[in-house]
Amino acid sequence: MKRHDRAAAFGGSDGHAYSVAIYVDETPDERGRHGASLLFVRWSPAGDAPVGHVETDVLAWDVSPDAASDRLKAYSLFDVKAALDEAIARQPEEW
Numbered sequence: 001m002k003r004h005d006r007a008a009a010f011g012g013s014d015g016h017a018y019s020v021a022i023y024v025d026e027t028p029d030e031r032g033r034h035g036a037s038l039l040f041v042r043w044s045p046a047g048d049a050p051v052g053h054v055e056t057d058v059l060a061w062d063v064s065p066d067a068a069s070d071r072l073k074a075y076s077l078f079d080v081k082a083a084l085d086e087a088i089a090r091q092p093e094e095w
Contacts, residue, residue, distance in 0.1 A: 008077055010040075013085040017043045020080055022072045023055065024065040033061040036068035040084050054087040 007019045018040040025035045035058035042052040060071035075083075 008080060010081050010084055012040070012042070012088050014088050016045075017047060018054075018084055019043070020084070022069050024069050025058075026065065028063075029061075032063060034063070034065045034068040036060040036062075036065075036072045038072065038080060038083050038087075040087060054084070054091060056083050056087050059083065 009019045021039045023039045038056045041050045062068040
């Protein structure tokens with residue numbers, strides 16, 4: 001993800017368009033580590049407004065927020081797409 005100068009965008013397994021951002025916990029856990037997750041914003045069919053989101057569990061940990069973020073920036077776009085589809089699959093049926 002680090003190679004791109006903009007947020008990556010994907011078509012989800014549910015047929016909707018998503019863009020991705022990295023979310024990092026501001027407060028460290030009891031071990032002093034910051035967790036980093038991927039947050040996927042779901043866009044309206046027209047692509048003009050966000051209409052929801054899905055997110056991953058924590059995918060990376062490190063001693064600083066920047067270091068935890070850097071771990072996710074090293075993910076390939078294939079890995080990010082797989083994380084999106086997994087997050088979509090975890091959503092309740094009525095979503």
